[in-house]
Protein backbone atom coordinates (compact mmCIF):
# COMPACT_ATOMS: atom_id res chain seq x y z
CA UNK A 1 0.00 0.00 0.00
CA UNK A 2 1.47 3.36 -1.13
CA UNK A 3 5.01 1.93 -1.16
CA UNK A 4 6.38 4.21 -3.88
CA UNK A 5 4.78 7.31 -2.44
CA UNK A 6 5.88 6.60 1.12
CA UNK A 7 9.47 5.89 0.07
CA UNK A 8 9.63 9.29 -1.60
CA UNK A 9 8.19 11.10 1.40
CA UNK A 10 10.57 9.27 3.72
CA UNK A 11 13.50 10.49 1.66
CA UNK A 12 12.27 14.10 1.65
CA UNK A 13 11.73 14.00 5.40
CA UNK A 14 15.08 12.36 6.10
CA UNK A 15 16.72 15.14 4.15
CA UNK A 16 14.99 17.98 5.93
CA UNK A 17 15.45 16.39 9.37
CA UNK A 18 19.19 16.49 8.93
CA UNK A 19 19.22 20.29 8.56
CA UNK A 20 20.01 22.13 11.76
CA UNK A 21 18.47 25.38 10.58
CA UNK A 22 15.81 26.03 7.99
CA UNK A 23 15.72 29.03 5.73
CA UNK A 24 12.88 30.20 3.53
CA UNK A 25 14.91 28.99 0.56
CA UNK A 26 15.29 25.41 1.71
CA UNK A 27 11.66 25.22 2.81
CA UNK A 28 10.66 26.35 -0.71
CA UNK A 29 12.99 23.71 -2.17
CA UNK A 30 11.47 20.97 0.00
CA UNK A 31 7.95 22.10 -0.86
CA UNK A 32 8.83 21.79 -4.55
CA UNK A 33 9.86 18.18 -3.90
CA UNK A 34 6.58 17.55 -2.07
CA UNK A 35 4.73 19.03 -5.07
CA UNK A 36 6.52 16.76 -7.56
CA UNK A 37 5.92 13.74 -5.38
CA UNK A 38 2.19 14.46 -5.23
CA UNK A 39 2.07 15.13 -8.95
CA UNK A 40 3.71 11.80 -9.71
CA UNK A 41 1.25 10.12 -7.37
CA UNK A 42 -1.61 11.38 -9.56
CA UNK A 43 -3.00 13.87 -7.05
CA UNK A 44 -5.17 16.41 -8.84
CA UNK A 45 -3.56 19.77 -9.64
CA UNK A 46 -6.11 21.84 -7.75
CA UNK A 47 -5.48 19.79 -4.61
CA UNK A 48 -1.70 20.22 -4.95
CA UNK A 49 -2.01 23.97 -5.46
CA UNK A 50 -4.28 24.50 -2.47
CA UNK A 51 -2.18 22.27 -0.27
CA UNK A 52 1.09 23.95 -1.23
CA UNK A 53 -0.32 27.38 -0.42
CA UNK A 54 -1.25 26.27 3.10
CA UNK A 55 2.02 24.42 3.64
CA UNK A 56 4.03 27.43 2.51
CA UNK A 57 2.14 29.79 4.76
CA UNK A 58 2.30 27.56 7.82
CA UNK A 59 5.83 26.26 7.49
CA UNK A 60 7.51 29.56 6.65
CA UNK A 61 5.47 31.38 9.27
CA UNK A 62 6.02 28.89 12.05
CA UNK A 63 9.41 27.34 11.60
CA UNK A 64 12.16 29.73 10.68
CA UNK A 65 14.23 30.66 13.71
CA UNK A 66 11.38 29.71 16.00
CA UNK A 67 11.90 26.02 16.38
CA UNK A 68 14.72 24.00 17.86
CA UNK A 69 13.81 21.04 15.69
CA UNK A 70 12.75 22.69 12.42
CA UNK A 71 12.80 19.47 10.37
CA UNK A 72 10.44 17.72 12.76
CA UNK A 73 8.22 20.79 12.88
CA UNK A 74 7.99 20.81 9.07
CA UNK A 75 7.09 17.11 8.97
CA UNK A 76 4.39 17.71 11.57
CA UNK A 77 2.88 20.50 9.49
CA UNK A 78 2.81 18.34 6.34
CA UNK A 79 1.26 15.49 8.30
CA UNK A 80 -1.44 17.71 9.86
CA UNK A 81 -2.36 19.39 6.59
CA UNK A 82 -2.59 16.09 4.72
CA UNK A 83 -4.87 14.74 7.43
CA UNK A 84 -7.03 17.88 7.13
CA UNK A 85 -7.15 17.36 3.39
CA UNK A 86 -8.75 13.92 3.62
CA UNK A 87 -10.70 14.37 6.83
CA UNK A 88 -14.42 15.04 6.99
CA UNK A 89 -16.77 15.65 9.91
CA UNK A 90 -19.26 13.40 8.08
CA UNK A 91 -17.03 10.33 7.90
CA UNK A 92 -18.89 8.27 10.53
CA UNK A 93 -21.23 5.53 9.33
CA UNK A 94 -24.76 6.13 10.49
CA UNK A 95 -26.52 2.99 11.61
CA UNK A 96 -28.22 4.19 14.72
CA UNK A 97 -31.57 5.14 13.18
CA UNK A 98 -34.85 3.31 13.56
CA UNK A 99 -34.36 -0.29 12.40
CA UNK A 100 -34.16 -1.66 9.86
CA UNK A 101 -31.50 0.83 8.85
CA UNK A 102 -30.97 0.57 5.10
CA UNK A 103 -27.66 0.73 3.25
CA UNK A 104 -27.48 0.88 -0.54
CA UNK A 105 -24.34 -0.15 -2.45
CA UNK A 106 -23.81 1.52 -5.83
CA UNK A 107 -20.96 1.91 -8.29
CA UNK A 108 -19.35 0.89 -11.54
CA UNK A 109 -19.10 -2.74 -12.63
CA UNK A 110 -16.44 -4.71 -10.81
CA UNK A 111 -15.67 -1.95 -8.28
CA UNK A 112 -16.11 -4.37 -5.40
CA UNK A 113 -19.72 -3.74 -4.33
CA UNK A 114 -20.70 -7.32 -3.50
CA UNK A 115 -17.40 -8.11 -1.79
CA UNK A 116 -17.55 -4.88 0.24
CA UNK A 117 -21.19 -5.54 1.16
CA UNK A 118 -20.26 -8.87 2.72
CA UNK A 119 -17.18 -7.45 4.43
CA UNK A 120 -19.32 -4.63 5.84
CA UNK A 121 -22.00 -7.02 7.11
CA UNK A 122 -19.30 -9.14 8.73
CA UNK A 123 -17.57 -6.10 10.25
CA UNK A 124 -20.76 -4.67 11.78
CA UNK A 125 -21.92 -8.05 13.05
CA UNK A 126 -18.57 -8.72 14.66
CA UNK A 127 -17.91 -5.28 16.08
CA UNK A 128 -21.41 -4.00 16.92
CA UNK A 129 -23.36 -7.26 17.28
CA UNK A 130 -26.15 -6.12 14.93
CA UNK A 131 -28.60 -8.42 13.16
CA UNK A 132 -28.05 -7.98 9.44
CA UNK A 133 -29.92 -9.05 6.30
CA UNK A 134 -28.47 -8.78 2.80
CA UNK A 135 -30.22 -8.85 -0.57
CA UNK A 136 -29.23 -8.39 -4.21
CA UNK A 137 -31.22 -6.39 -6.75
CA UNK A 138 -28.73 -7.20 -9.51
CA UNK A 139 -30.97 -9.00 -11.97
CA UNK A 140 -28.70 -8.05 -14.89
CA UNK A 141 -25.39 -9.84 -14.35
CA UNK A 142 -25.81 -13.59 -14.49
CA UNK A 143 -24.79 -15.18 -11.20
CA UNK A 144 -24.71 -11.87 -9.26
CA UNK A 145 -27.45 -13.10 -6.90
CA UNK A 146 -25.71 -16.47 -6.54
CA UNK A 147 -22.40 -14.70 -5.77
CA UNK A 148 -23.99 -12.86 -2.84
CA UNK A 149 -25.70 -16.04 -1.66
CA UNK A 150 -22.43 -18.01 -1.68
CA UNK A 151 -20.48 -15.25 0.10
CA UNK A 152 -23.24 -14.84 2.70
CA UNK A 153 -23.36 -18.56 3.47
CA UNK A 154 -19.58 -18.69 3.78
CA UNK A 155 -19.62 -15.88 6.32
CA UNK A 156 -22.79 -16.79 8.19
CA UNK A 157 -24.64 -13.66 7.06
CA UNK A 158 -28.43 -13.77 6.60
CA UNK A 159 -29.29 -13.66 2.92
CA UNK A 160 -32.68 -13.13 1.29
CA UNK A 161 -33.12 -14.89 -2.03
CA UNK A 162 -34.21 -12.73 -4.99
CA UNK A 163 -35.01 -13.73 -8.57
CA UNK A 164 -34.18 -12.46 -12.04
CA UNK A 165 -37.88 -12.30 -12.88
CA UNK A 166 -38.42 -9.61 -10.20
CA UNK A 167 -37.79 -5.89 -10.59
CA UNK A 168 -35.29 -4.27 -8.16
CA UNK A 169 -38.19 -2.39 -6.55
CA UNK A 170 -40.17 -5.60 -6.00
CA UNK A 171 -37.11 -7.23 -4.43
CA UNK A 172 -36.57 -4.31 -2.08
CA UNK A 173 -40.23 -4.16 -1.09
CA UNK A 174 -40.15 -7.82 -0.02
CA UNK A 175 -36.77 -7.39 1.71
CA UNK A 176 -37.94 -4.42 3.80
CA UNK A 177 -41.10 -6.27 4.84
CA UNK A 178 -39.02 -9.31 5.79
CA UNK A 179 -36.48 -7.21 7.71
CA UNK A 180 -39.26 -5.52 9.72
CA UNK A 181 -41.01 -8.79 10.48
CA UNK A 182 -37.83 -10.59 11.52
CA UNK A 183 -36.53 -7.63 13.54
CA UNK A 184 -33.34 -7.06 11.58
CA UNK A 185 -31.26 -4.04 12.61
CA UNK A 186 -29.74 -3.42 9.21
CA UNK A 187 -30.67 -4.29 5.62
CA UNK A 188 -27.88 -4.00 3.04
CA UNK A 189 -28.95 -3.85 -0.61
CA UNK A 190 -26.64 -4.65 -3.51
CA UNK A 191 -27.26 -3.16 -6.96
CA UNK A 192 -26.07 -3.94 -10.48
CA UNK A 193 -22.87 -2.20 -11.58
CA UNK A 194 -23.47 0.57 -14.11
CA UNK A 195 -21.83 3.38 -16.00
CA UNK A 196 -22.82 6.90 -15.05
CA UNK A 197 -23.57 7.73 -18.69
CA UNK A 198 -26.18 4.99 -18.96
CA UNK A 199 -29.08 7.34 -18.37
CA UNK A 200 -31.71 4.61 -18.18
CA UNK A 201 -29.87 2.61 -15.54
CA UNK A 202 -29.00 5.71 -13.54
CA UNK A 203 -32.66 6.75 -13.58
CA UNK A 204 -33.64 3.31 -12.35
CA UNK A 205 -31.14 3.63 -9.49
CA UNK A 206 -32.47 7.06 -8.61
CA UNK A 207 -36.02 5.65 -8.40
CA UNK A 208 -34.76 2.82 -6.24
CA UNK A 209 -33.00 5.23 -3.87
CA UNK A 210 -36.14 7.39 -3.63
CA UNK A 211 -38.14 4.31 -2.79
CA UNK A 212 -35.70 2.92 -0.18
CA UNK A 213 -34.62 6.22 1.39
CA UNK A 214 -31.42 4.60 2.68
CA UNK A 215 -29.52 5.97 5.65
CA UNK A 216 -26.31 5.41 3.76
CA UNK A 217 -25.73 5.20 0.03
CA UNK A 218 -22.19 3.95 -0.46
CA UNK A 219 -20.43 4.62 -3.72
CA UNK A 220 -18.03 1.70 -4.00
CA UNK A 221 -14.97 2.75 -5.89
CA UNK A 222 -11.95 0.89 -7.20
CA UNK A 223 -8.92 2.92 -6.08
CA UNK A 224 -6.97 1.71 -9.13
CA UNK A 225 -9.19 3.77 -11.46
CA UNK A 226 -7.28 7.00 -10.74
CA UNK A 227 -8.53 10.46 -11.69
CA UNK A 228 -11.36 9.10 -13.90
CA UNK A 229 -13.05 7.90 -10.76
CA UNK A 230 -13.55 11.48 -9.61
CA UNK A 231 -15.79 12.12 -12.65
CA UNK A 232 -17.76 8.95 -11.92
CA UNK A 233 -18.42 10.00 -8.33
CA UNK A 234 -19.55 13.45 -9.39
CA UNK A 235 -21.84 12.02 -12.06
CA UNK A 236 -23.32 9.41 -9.74
CA UNK A 237 -23.86 12.15 -7.19
CA UNK A 238 -25.83 14.16 -9.75
CA UNK A 239 -28.41 11.38 -9.86
CA UNK A 240 -28.23 10.13 -6.30
CA UNK A 241 -27.32 11.44 -2.93
CA UNK A 242 -24.09 9.62 -2.12
CA UNK A 243 -23.42 9.68 1.61
CA UNK A 244 -20.03 8.00 1.61
CA UNK A 245 -17.37 6.23 -0.38
CA UNK A 246 -15.96 2.77 0.11
CA UNK A 247 -12.55 2.81 -1.51
CA UNK A 248 -11.54 -0.70 -2.53
CA UNK A 249 -8.32 -2.46 -3.59
CA UNK A 250 -6.06 -0.21 -1.56
CA UNK A 251 -3.86 -3.24 -1.01
CA UNK A 252 -2.50 -2.97 -4.53
CA UNK A 253 0.53 -0.74 -4.85
CA UNK A 254 -0.98 2.12 -6.77
CA UNK A 255 0.09 5.70 -6.75
CA UNK A 256 -2.20 6.78 -3.94
CA UNK A 257 -3.20 10.13 -5.43
CA UNK A 258 -6.89 9.36 -5.52
CA UNK A 259 -7.16 9.07 -1.77
CA UNK A 260 -5.72 12.58 -1.38
CA UNK A 261 -8.00 14.05 -4.06
CA UNK A 262 -11.46 12.62 -3.35
CA UNK A 263 -12.57 14.58 -0.31
CA UNK A 264 -11.21 17.91 -1.55
CA UNK A 265 -12.65 17.51 -5.05
CA UNK A 266 -16.03 15.88 -4.37
CA UNK A 267 -16.75 16.86 -0.75
CA UNK A 268 -18.01 13.30 -0.23
CA UNK A 269 -16.35 11.53 2.69
CA UNK A 270 -14.49 8.24 2.37
CA UNK A 271 -16.01 6.03 5.07
CA UNK A 272 -14.43 2.64 4.59
CA UNK A 273 -11.46 1.14 2.81
CA UNK A 274 -11.03 -2.30 1.27
CA UNK A 275 -7.54 -3.68 1.73
CA UNK A 276 -7.77 -7.21 0.33
CA UNK A 277 -10.09 -9.94 -0.86
CA UNK A 278 -10.66 -11.64 2.48
CA UNK A 279 -13.77 -11.02 4.57
CA UNK A 280 -11.87 -9.17 7.31
CA UNK A 281 -10.12 -6.86 4.82
CA UNK A 282 -12.32 -3.82 5.40
CA UNK A 283 -11.40 -0.95 7.70
CA UNK A 284 -13.00 2.22 8.92
CA UNK A 285 -11.29 5.09 7.14
CA UNK A 286 -8.94 6.79 9.62
CA UNK A 287 -7.30 9.84 8.00
CA UNK A 288 -4.40 10.10 10.46
CA UNK A 289 -3.49 6.44 10.05
CA UNK A 290 -3.64 6.58 6.25
CA UNK A 291 -1.46 9.70 6.18
CA UNK A 292 1.07 8.05 8.46
CA UNK A 293 1.31 5.19 5.97
CA UNK A 294 1.57 7.54 3.00
CA UNK A 295 4.36 9.41 4.75
CA UNK A 296 6.22 6.20 5.54
CA UNK A 297 5.58 6.47 9.28
CA UNK A 298 3.91 3.06 9.51
CA UNK A 299 0.61 2.28 11.10
CA UNK A 300 1.34 0.67 14.42
CA UNK A 301 -2.10 1.58 15.84
CA UNK A 302 -4.00 -0.34 13.21
CA UNK A 303 -1.49 -3.20 13.48
CA UNK A 304 -2.27 -3.51 17.17
CA UNK A 305 -6.00 -3.25 16.44
CA UNK A 306 -5.79 -5.93 13.72
CA UNK A 307 -3.93 -8.20 16.10
CA UNK A 308 -6.55 -7.64 18.76
CA UNK A 309 -9.45 -8.33 16.36
CA UNK A 310 -7.90 -11.29 14.58
CA UNK A 311 -6.19 -13.07 17.44
CA UNK A 312 -8.31 -14.74 20.04
CA UNK A 313 -8.57 -12.82 23.30
CA UNK A 314 -7.29 -15.89 25.08
CA UNK A 315 -4.15 -15.96 22.92
CA UNK A 316 -3.36 -12.32 23.68
CA UNK A 317 -3.99 -12.95 27.36
CA UNK A 318 -1.61 -15.91 27.24
CA UNK A 319 1.17 -13.77 25.75
CA UNK A 320 0.53 -10.99 28.25
CA UNK A 321 0.54 -13.48 31.11
CA UNK A 322 3.79 -14.94 29.91
CA UNK A 323 5.38 -11.50 29.70
CA UNK A 324 4.13 -10.49 33.11
CA UNK A 325 5.21 -13.72 34.76
CA UNK A 326 8.78 -12.97 33.69
CA UNK A 327 9.24 -16.67 32.96
CA UNK A 328 11.70 -17.53 30.29
CA UNK A 329 10.27 -17.14 26.82
CA UNK A 330 11.17 -20.40 25.08
CA UNK A 331 11.03 -21.88 21.59
CA UNK A 332 7.56 -23.32 22.22
CA UNK A 333 6.33 -19.78 22.75
CA UNK A 334 8.25 -18.69 19.68
CA UNK A 335 6.48 -21.38 17.64
CA UNK A 336 3.10 -20.09 18.83
CA UNK A 337 4.14 -16.59 17.72
CA UNK A 338 5.15 -17.83 14.27
CA UNK A 339 1.73 -19.47 13.88
CA UNK A 340 0.04 -16.23 14.93
CA UNK A 341 2.00 -14.15 12.44
CA UNK A 342 0.90 -16.57 9.72
CA UNK A 343 -2.70 -16.36 10.89
CA UNK A 344 -2.98 -12.60 10.75
CA UNK A 345 -1.65 -12.36 7.19
CA UNK A 346 2.04 -13.23 7.28
CA UNK A 347 5.23 -11.29 7.52
CA UNK A 348 4.50 -9.04 4.51
CA UNK A 349 1.32 -7.86 6.22
CA UNK A 350 3.31 -6.87 9.30
CA UNK A 351 6.09 -5.23 7.33
CA UNK A 352 3.53 -3.16 5.47
CA UNK A 353 2.40 -1.53 8.67
CA UNK A 354 5.80 -0.66 10.06
CA UNK A 355 7.46 2.74 9.73
CA UNK A 356 9.44 2.79 6.50
CA UNK A 357 12.54 4.29 8.10
CA UNK A 358 12.89 1.44 10.52
CA UNK A 359 12.26 -1.07 7.80
CA UNK A 360 14.97 0.46 5.64
CA UNK A 361 17.50 0.73 8.43
CA UNK A 362 17.03 -2.84 9.49
CA UNK A 363 18.26 -4.90 6.57
CA UNK A 364 17.66 -8.18 8.40
CA UNK A 365 14.02 -7.30 8.68
CA UNK A 366 13.91 -6.42 5.02
CA UNK A 367 15.28 -9.86 4.07
CA UNK A 368 12.92 -11.64 6.40
CA UNK A 369 10.05 -13.27 4.49
CA UNK A 370 7.41 -16.02 4.53
CA UNK A 371 10.09 -18.56 3.57
CA UNK A 372 12.14 -17.66 6.67
CA UNK A 373 9.06 -18.12 8.80
CA UNK A 374 8.51 -21.60 7.34
CA UNK A 375 12.14 -22.57 7.96
CA UNK A 376 12.02 -21.37 11.56
CA UNK A 377 8.92 -23.46 12.12
CA UNK A 378 10.60 -26.55 10.60
CA UNK A 379 13.67 -26.00 12.80
CA UNK A 380 11.64 -25.84 16.02
CA UNK A 381 9.49 -28.81 15.05
CA UNK A 382 12.66 -30.91 14.66
CA UNK A 383 13.75 -30.24 18.25
CA UNK A 384 13.12 -32.34 21.33
CA UNK A 385 10.85 -30.89 24.05
CA UNK A 386 13.84 -30.19 26.28
CA UNK A 387 15.64 -28.33 23.48
CA UNK A 388 12.58 -26.18 22.87
CA UNK A 389 12.37 -25.38 26.56
CA UNK A 390 16.09 -24.72 27.04
CA UNK A 391 17.64 -23.75 23.68
CA UNK A 392 20.90 -23.01 25.48
CA UNK A 393 21.73 -26.74 25.38
CA UNK A 394 21.87 -26.75 21.58
CA UNK A 395 25.45 -27.84 20.95
CA UNK A 396 27.02 -28.76 17.61
CA UNK A 397 25.91 -32.41 17.54
CA UNK A 398 22.33 -31.49 18.44
CA UNK A 399 22.36 -28.88 15.70
CA UNK A 400 23.57 -31.43 13.14
CA UNK A 401 20.65 -33.68 14.07
CA UNK A 402 18.12 -30.84 13.80
CA UNK A 403 19.66 -29.75 10.52
CA UNK A 404 19.23 -33.18 8.95
CA UNK A 405 15.67 -33.38 10.29
CA UNK A 406 14.56 -29.97 9.06
CA UNK A 407 16.73 -29.39 5.99
CA UNK A 408 18.06 -26.14 7.47
CA UNK A 409 21.77 -25.35 7.43
CA UNK A 410 23.69 -24.80 10.68
CA UNK A 411 24.39 -21.24 9.57
CA UNK A 412 20.67 -20.54 9.11
CA UNK A 413 19.94 -22.16 12.45
CA UNK A 414 22.47 -19.94 14.22
CA UNK A 415 20.95 -16.87 12.68
CA UNK A 416 17.39 -17.89 13.70
CA UNK A 417 18.54 -18.65 17.23
CA UNK A 418 20.11 -15.20 17.38
CA UNK A 419 16.79 -13.68 16.35
CA UNK A 420 15.08 -15.73 19.00
CA UNK A 421 17.48 -14.28 21.61
CA UNK A 422 16.53 -10.77 20.44
CA UNK A 423 12.89 -11.62 21.03
CA UNK A 424 13.69 -12.92 24.50
CA UNK A 425 15.34 -9.57 25.24
CA UNK A 426 12.29 -7.75 23.88
CA UNK A 427 9.99 -9.72 26.12
CA UNK A 428 11.95 -8.50 29.10
CA UNK A 429 11.48 -4.87 27.94
CA UNK A 430 7.77 -5.52 27.38
CA UNK A 431 7.50 -6.81 30.92
CA UNK A 432 8.65 -3.42 32.19
CA UNK A 433 6.96 -1.17 29.63
CA UNK A 434 3.78 -3.04 28.63
CA UNK A 435 2.35 -5.23 25.90
CA UNK A 436 2.12 -2.59 23.17
CA UNK A 437 5.88 -1.97 23.18
CA UNK A 438 6.23 -5.49 21.85
CA UNK A 439 4.75 -4.42 18.54
CA UNK A 440 6.32 -0.98 18.58
CA UNK A 441 9.75 -2.60 18.83
CA UNK A 442 8.88 -5.34 16.39
CA UNK A 443 11.82 -4.61 14.07
CA UNK A 444 14.27 -5.27 16.91
CA UNK A 445 13.33 -8.91 16.70
CA UNK A 446 15.40 -9.25 13.56
Ligand SMILES: Nc1nc2c(ncn2[C@@H]2O[C@H](COP(=O)(O)OP(=O)(O)OP(=O)(O)O)[C@@H](O)[C@H]2O)c(=O)[nH]1
Nearest residue numbers: 109110111112113114115193248249274275276277
Ligand atom coordinates in the same frame (compact mmCIF):
# COMPACT_ATOMS: atom_id res chain seq x y z
N1 LIG B 1 -7.34 -6.99 -3.85
C1 LIG B 1 -8.60 -6.60 -3.62
N2 LIG B 1 -9.59 -7.09 -4.38
C2 LIG B 1 -10.86 -6.70 -4.14
C3 LIG B 1 -11.17 -5.77 -3.11
N3 LIG B 1 -12.51 -5.58 -3.11
C4 LIG B 1 -13.00 -6.34 -4.11
N4 LIG B 1 -12.01 -7.02 -4.73
C5 LIG B 1 -12.11 -7.94 -5.88
O1 LIG B 1 -12.65 -7.25 -6.98
C6 LIG B 1 -13.39 -8.16 -7.80
C7 LIG B 1 -14.75 -7.58 -8.10
O2 LIG B 1 -15.49 -7.54 -6.90
P1 LIG B 1 -17.08 -7.63 -6.84
O3 LIG B 1 -17.46 -7.48 -5.40
O4 LIG B 1 -17.60 -8.81 -7.56
O5 LIG B 1 -17.46 -6.32 -7.64
P2 LIG B 1 -18.91 -5.75 -7.96
O6 LIG B 1 -18.79 -4.27 -7.92
O7 LIG B 1 -19.95 -6.36 -7.10
O8 LIG B 1 -19.08 -6.25 -9.47
P3 LIG B 1 -20.41 -6.15 -10.40
O9 LIG B 1 -21.53 -6.76 -9.62
O10 LIG B 1 -20.05 -6.93 -11.62
O11 LIG B 1 -20.62 -4.73 -10.72
C8 LIG B 1 -13.44 -9.47 -7.06
O12 LIG B 1 -12.47 -10.34 -7.58
C9 LIG B 1 -13.08 -9.09 -5.62
O13 LIG B 1 -12.45 -10.13 -4.92
C10 LIG B 1 -10.07 -5.24 -2.30
O14 LIG B 1 -10.22 -4.42 -1.40
N5 LIG B 1 -8.82 -5.71 -2.61
